[in-house]
Amino acid sequence: MAGRFGWPARLAPRPGESPRDGGDGGDANENRAFGPNQRSTELPIVKLMDLSASFVVDRAGLDRLLGAMTARGYRTIGPVVRDGAVVQRQVSSTDELPQGWHDEQAPGHYRLHHDDDPSLFAWAVGPGSPKSEFYPARSLVWRASSADEVVTLEQPQEDSTPVALIGPRPCELAGLRVLDRVFAGGEVPDPHYRDRRASSFVVVAECGTPAGTCFCTSMGTGPGVADGVEVGYDLALTELKSSNEPQYLVRVGSERGAEVVEEMGGSPAAPADFAARDAVLDEAARRIERKLDASNVRQLLADNLGHPRWDDVASRCLACGNCTLVCPTCFCGGVSDATTVGGVVERHRQWNSCFDLAHSLVHTGPVRATTWSRYRQWLTHKLSTWHDQFGTSGCVGCGRCITWCPVGIDITAEVAAIAASDGAVPVYIESGGDRS
Amino acid sequence: MCMDAMLLTEVEPLLNPLTPVTYRVVARHVETGDVVTLSLEPTSGPSPFSFKPGQFNMLTSFGVGEVAISISSAPGAPGPVEHTVRDVGAITHSLCTAAVGSVVGVRGPFGTDWGVDGFDDKDVVIVAGGIGLAPLRGAISYLVDKPGRTGRVYVLVGAREPDQITFPDDLKRWERDGAVVKVTVDVPDSRWWGAIGVVTTLLPTIDFDPARTVALVCGPEIMMRFTVRGLVDLGVALASIRVSLERNMQCGIGWCGHCQLGPLLICRDGPVFDYSAALEKLISERER
Numbered sequence: 001m002a003g004r005f006g007w008p009a010r011l012a013p014r015p016g017e018s019p020r021d022g023g024d025g026g027d028a029n030e031n032r033a034f035g036p037n038q039r040s041t042e043l044p045i046v047k048l049m050d051l052s053a054s055f056v057v058d059r060a061g062l063d064r065l066l067g068a069m070t071a072r073g074y075r076t077i078g079p080v081v082r083d084g085a086v087v088q089r090q091v092s093s094t095d096e097l098p099q100g101w102h103d104e105q106a107p108g109h110y111r112l113h114h115d116d117d118p119s120l121f122a123w124a125v126g127p128g129s130p131k132s133e134f135y136p137a138r139s140l141v142w143r144a145s146s147a148d149e150v151v152t153l154e155q156p157q158e159d160s161t162p163v164a165l166i167g168p169r170p171c172e173l174a175g176l177r178v179l180d181r182v183f184a185g186g187e188v189p190d191p192h193y194r195d196r197r198a199s200s201f202v203v204v205a206e207c208g209t210p211a212g213t214c215f216c217t218s219m220g221t222g223p224g225v226a227d228g229v230e231v232g233y234d235l236a237l238t239e240l241k242s243s244n245e246p247q248y249l250v251r252v253g254s255e256r257g258a259e260v261v262e263e264m265g266g267s268p269a270a271p272a273d274f275a276a277r278d279a280v281l282d283e284a285a286r287r288i289e290r291k292l293d294a295s296n297v298r299q300l301l302a303d304n305l306g307h308p309r310w311d312d313v314a315s316r317c318l319a320c321g322n323c324t325l326v327c328p329t330c331f332c333g334g335v336s337d338a339t340t341v342g343g344v345v346e347r348h349r350q351w352n353s354c355f356d357l358a359h360s361l362v363h364t365g366p367v368r369a370t371t372w373s374r375y376r377q378w379l380t381h382k383l384s385t386w387h388d389q390f391g392t393s394g395c396v397g398c399g400r401c402i403t404w405c406p407v408g409i410d411i412t413a414e415v416a417a418i419a420a421s422d423g424a425v426p427v428y429i430e431s432g433g434d435r436s
Numbered sequence: 437m438c439m440d441a442m443l444l445t446e447v448e449p450l451l452n453p454l455t456p457v458t459y460r461v462v463a464r465h466v467e468t469g470d471v472v473t474l475s476l477e478p479t480s481g482p483s484p485f486s487f488k489p490g491q492f493n494m495l496t497s498f499g500v501g502e503v504a505i506s507i508s509s510a511p512g513a514p515g516p517v518e519h520t521v522r523d524v525g526a527i528t529h530s531l532c533t534a535a536v537g538s539v540v541g542v543r544g545p546f547g548t549d550w551g552v553d554g555f556d557d558k559d560v561v562i563v564a565g566g567i568g569l570a571p572l573r574g575a576i577s578y579l580v581d582k583p584g585r586t587g588r589v590y591v592l593v594g595a596r597e598p599d600q601i602t603f604p605d606d607l608k609r610w611e612r613d614g615a616v617v618k619v620t621v622d623v624p625d626s627r628w629w630g631a632i633g634v635v636t637t638l639l640p641t642i643d644f645d646p647a648r649t650v651a652l653v654c655g656p657e658i659m660m661r662f663t664v665r666g667l668v669d670l671g672v673a674l675a676s677i678r679v680s681l682e683r684n685m686q687c688g689i690g691w692c693g694h695c696q697l698g699p700l701l702i703c704r705d706g707p708v709f710d711y712s713a714a715l716e717k718l719i720s721e722r723e724r
């Protein structure tokens with residue numbers, strides 16, 4: 001089925017890469033113990049152009065950006081404050097953005113407060129992520145009706161309105177690049193995900209105000225984004241504080257971005273603007289105290305499946321699955337059928353969590369029956385076996401799983417505890433395990 | 437306007453990969469008390485998809501759900517494609533009781549296969565426990581019927597009780613056509629005159645050349661581990677042993693994450709794997 005759907009240009013592997021490795025900071029050419037067939041895919045031609053022009057705009061420029069995207073038929077999705085959290089909703093004006101809102105995040109803790117700061121982006125990521133724009137939490141897969149022993153299947157008409165993501169953070173863009181490998185980089189791509197992703201327009205907002213739970217600097221995903229078409233944004237914003245109203249440095253990452261930026265007004269960026277950006281990013285990086293040693297975590301976890309720390313964390317973990325729901329890369333899902341009163345059958349697809357007992361159910365019972373093995377599955381998948389499966393880490397360092405854990409379990413602390421006594425206990429081999 | 441031309445022409449898929457094709461049950465054969473073989477034909481359109489023994493389909497019982505079921509007929513065999521289902525829960529029960537003429541959904545075929553074309557000059561030792569014979573049935577028929585093969589075929593089957601021996605007609609047919617077929621049960625009844633004990637006890641009773649043997653094994657994971665140990669003790673190379681693994685599956689195409697076993701996505705990288713020390717470790721680790 002490899003060539004059946006083709007590759008959208010933005011998600012395509014670059015020359016010399018196979019779809020499942022290389023690029024996006026993933027692992028290049030690694031040897032995999034159980035490697036699937038690596039197939040090369042036809043490569044679309046990425047046209048290069050001079051994207052070096054950068055601009056500085058004010059808030060009115062952002063409003064012109066929203067107008068330009070709306071005029072082009074995009075649904076503009078940006079940050080707003082709802083129910084005490086920064087979340088993503090459709091926005092049509094910068095008046096709707098979280099001006100003056102700031103967050104306070106710690107393990108198991110999230111609070112917003114407001115002041116008269118004119119900044120629009122002085123907060124860190126909330127519980128939502130762009131994942132749900134491309135992979136909805138629940139969607140109808142098909143509807144089947146039957147008459148006279150004939151079953152007729154209907155697929156829902158996909159909403160083809162493209163989305164413009166206004167203000168996802170660099171870690172969220174990195175999260176999308178991870179999901180791209182899962183849903184658009186395999187042998188059978190998800191056409192809904194792939195089409196929506198390929199048609200999306202991304203205005204990434206660099207991060208000047210990381211939260212207490214962030215560790216993007218450890219995962220190489222923030223607080224800034226590099227220049228270049230391969231990074232995956234159309235435009236990159238940096239909110240620069242100035243004496244009164246904030247200014248926005250706008251860098252261009254694609255031809256579509258270059259076209260739109262012309263409608264934003266503003267003036268060409270000066271060296272001083274880049275210096276101001278450096279200062280914002282340096283200050284952000286300095287404020288990120290949480291660390292995860294990503295250099296050997298893949299092997300560390302693979303070697304420590306029997307570590308006593310798993311017992312310790314299992315005694316705290318509620319197996320609620322919050323971490324998997326807020327995670328921008330967790331992709332597990334399942335299907336369920338329901339029959340309506342008229343006898344019409346509908347199959348829905350929805351997010352699932354590996355913390356759910358039913359996730360590993362086979363007819364003799366769940367394979368991962370304990371919280372011990374389910375937490376271990378989640379953490380080892382995210383930081384270790386994700387590399388084997390998709391050629392990249394599954395963690396982008398956004399810290400959501402720490403903030404939104406009701407008991408404040410901290411992924412970085414769990415990894416550090418295992419690293420501190422690497423090899424503490426050998427893997428326990430059970431003699432049973434009958435799953436006939 | 438925002439998609440480039442390449443997308444518009446190549447993309448429009450007729451079917452979402454999660455949408456099944458409708459097939460009609462054209463025959464239903466009860467193998468044992470709780471195991472039923474369904475013969476399926478597309479409700480319209482061309483003859484069935486092509487597949488290789490060991491691959492599986494996702495079968496939908498409309499309104500109940502979808503499960504992974506191996507194709508149990510041989511590729512190229514005349515007639516409809518067959519699936520053999522053991523009634524263990526809601527979805528498999530609904531499939532097992534599907535009436536002739538009713539419609540089911542089929543997606544597939546998915547996954548890796550036994551590679552039966554690769555070893556014409558090899559002896560093939562097939563070891564199956566319980567319903568594990570279903571994914572091997574097509575491979576056995578194919579090997580037994582393939583002209584020009586020089587190696588022998590050994591079929592070793594373990595069942596819990598005599599009336600749970602699946603495919604009794606096929607076992608007789610394979611023996612008649614040249615295979616060595618041996619069956620053992622864990623718990624005999626008053627009419628059982630055959631071997632008693634776990635399937636590994638059959639291994640020393642067959643006369644095969646371990647140096648030119650390929651072994652295909654399917655059953656509960658513990659049974660597969662002990663069978664591999666028995667084969668290795670008799671001199672079969674680890675790399676010449678293949679097993680088929682099973683996990684919960686919600687998609688069959690690498691999207692749902694349910695079929696993970698450590699680094700593996702069983703639907704994508706399996707279900708048939710070359711045995712190795714690394715695989716042994718994976719299926720031995722507690723609750724992996």
Ligand SMILES: Cc1cc2nc3c(=O)[nH]c(=O)nc-3n(C[C@H](O)[C@H](O)[C@H](O)COP(=O)(O)OP(=O)(O)OC[C@H]3O[C@@H](n4cnc5c(N)ncnc54)[C@H](O)[C@@H]3O)c2cc1C
Nearest residue numbers: 362363503504505506521522525526527528570683684685
């Ligand atoms: C690659 C593969 C090939 C298989 N081939 C066959 C075959 O040829 N014949 C046969 O009888 N069975 C086969 N199975 C097992 C079969 O899929 C399960 O017995 C079946 O899913 C049980 O579903 P249920 O709803 O009847 O049972 P329940 O226990 O009610 O299942 C509830 C849910 O759990 C899931 N589930 C339960 N057990 C399994 C399982 N073992 N594997 C995957 N999902 C499971 C189902 O998706 C279902 O939604 C195969 C499994 C796999 C992975």
Ligand code: FES
Nearest residue numbers: 688692693695703
């Ligand atoms: S069955 Fe869904 S990923 Fe394998």
